[in-house]
Amino acid sequence: MEYWQPKIETMPRKDLQELQLKRLKKTARAVFNNVPMYQQRFADAGVKPSDIKTIDDLRKLPFTKKTDLRENYPFGLFAVPMSKINRIHASSGTSGKSTVVGYTKKDLEVWADLMARCFFMAGVRPGDTFQNAANYGLFTGGLGIHAGAERLGCSVVPSGTGSTQKQIEMIQDFGVKAMHCTPSYALYIAETCKKMGIEPGTLPLKIGLFGAEPWSANTRRELEKAFGIKAYDSYGLSEMMGPGVAFECVEQDGLHIWEDAFIVEVLDKNGEQCAPGEKGELVLTTLCKEALPLIRYRTGDITSLMEDECPCGRTAVKISKFYGRVDDMLIIRGLNVFPSQIEHVLMDMPEVGEYFQVVLERVNHMDEMTVKVEMSDKAFSGELGDLQKVTGSVAKKLKETLNLRTKVVLVERGSLPRVEGKSKKVLDLRTSI
Template identity: 80%
Template sequence: MEYWQPEVETLERGALRELQLKRLKKTVNSVYDNVPFYNKKFKELNIRPEDIKTLDDIKKLPFTKKNDLRENYPFGLFAVPMSKVNRIHASSGTSGKSTVVGYTKNDLDVWANLMARCFFMAGVRPGDIFQNAANYGLFTGGLGIHAGAEKLGCTVVPSGTGSTEKQIEMIRDFGVTVLHCTPSYALYIAETAKKLGYEPGSLPLRIGLFGAEPWSINTRKELERSFWIRAYDSYGLSEMMGPGVAFECTEQNGLHIWEDAFIVEILDKNDEPCAPGEKGELVLTTLCKEALPIIRYRTGDITTIDDEKCSCGRTSVKISKFFGRADDMLIVRGLNVFPSQIEHVLMEMPEVGEHFQVVLERVNHLDEMTVKVEMSDRAFSGELGDLKKVTNAVAGKLKSSLNLRTKVVLVEKGSLQRFEGKSKKVIDLRTSI
């Protein structure tokens, strides 16, 4: 099967909306008839499935939050009997009960198909050797990415995480052309490769697919410079299915969301629709899921929408790189701060590296924020005068961007802990006091 699918990917907006409405009605009927949680919600709002006559009627439907999945743990939101569930994935549960998601055989086929579309859109082709350096197991990034790459016709190397030198050996010896992992782990792989004597461009890679954590345009430049590749952003969340909800095309200027599978809303703080280009929370409704259909899921991700037709030819709307997550947002002295803002500032400064860590403490009842950042080995001599100058420069840039006084500590390159999965950039000690 060819994974450039113009009959869907270039569908005119009117026809696309008709398809969405047909699938939305089916989804609404499914949750009303089969999921007690939604049946109760609908009755509380005095709505029935037949009240959904247009796409605009979606605003009549209830929101779903992550906590709703936790409160219905493990299978309370499933719309099919367990005999029809072919696979289960779950979050780690580090901030509460795990969120459990289920898939029918058809769900798995749809997921693999969407993933294959994503990869094709980013330039991956049948015959590419695809190394998946993501966690396998309950985490959706392992098997989800793997199935899509196989569906497309790639040769898949299921390397998983860890053993970084072995990862590099496989890339070299197997002729790996496509790498998937978190951007922070990719930077660590690049750093390790350099220590092993590999020059940029000496590995066979040509495409990098990165996701699972926020990363900036400057991180893209660093990755592309380190590997001599094209680096593409991806977006997914297990509640929707996993990775593959949205992906960059070769234009690299926004992530296409597959609107034949999801209805996209960007809502302001009053839950009203945002205009294109206006920041708001991404809210998603599934249109093709059988085991776990979800209505108006509040992702917590802050983004903007672009409804202009992309020059790649695809007609699905695009979302911008995320400005942060509502649930990752830091409130420091009454100000909202996103780690991605800090990363953006640091990546514009050649004096420091791309690795940093934010430490939040409460001192004399006031919030104090310390940013530890690794020094660049090529920027300055290391003399005390230079160190102070760079420290002041970083602190000044952060204050200008965040409108917040920040303590900056420069540390040696390689001294901050590296992570093979999602990086842990924030240590909040305020709650432990």
């Protein structure tokens, strides 16, 4: 088995925890000495950096939330002076003030190394041609992915988003072996290939690196079958640095989180550590960040820790694919529903396609949920009886999973919106009435 940074990737757990403790102490001192919000939070909790003697003492420290970044907009949580900041990224700010993140020169080097580690783990090698179809700009995916691929020694094609036919031409002409984009955009590329008279499987692609939105095992199968590739899931968030926080190895069974850079907690609603396999909120503490170190950051993402050692030999803990988010949970007629639950049901049904949209409306003061689904080509016969059968089957499966009555509408293939970035799977019209 090959590794990008073998000493760290295969480090014994005892040594890894000692490294984490050393870096945690340094991080706690940095935020306490340089970030007013953390000085106050530590005081409120009655704790000082010197109180951290073991990794378990992390529990004494306060949580950090996304609202803290917005309330300290733009640079209030930076732990270094602006003269040390080499780059600034920010969220779109569509749900409030932008979430601003900063990086020192060392931060950018660490980030690039973590990204290179992820790509190497998925089979990308120095000299490979790597196409990055992520948005360049304030979004961390563009430059973050790009820097990691360059660090690994790839020939990077910074294609960005859009111009799908041109993207396909570049994959063909440049001999692109590995590509990064959202899974929904990859499916759109496959559709566009067919419209151009090109079989996606004839492209030189061998490795697909997908993230930024939830996707299911069935979507993986569709992508791997369409392009003849191995498809790998990734996880990241701007507050930690961007992409590269966790990634699948060749086992394609859970995502390794790099514990030399992050302390991983999965907590229940009471803030207690979940047992392996138990769903909870992912909480991360940065260990290597200089510009924006964060203590016990509540990501809002719901996952579970995986207990078994990985056959790949890496000792970093693995988390499961995400079940949804705490803050995008839908409450429908008093029931908690995650869009990912709907996706998992639909993607496991061969009768439906890869695209769906959930529409929420309030009718006669009652919540109504309609799920629009494209039929797969192989299931479409045009017979009314077949359509009714598929509709009933989908509605039944959703009822069993969600315990909620759902209206299912089958729509023509290609009629639901395709996007180059994150797909918009939920249209909530209840607040607009």
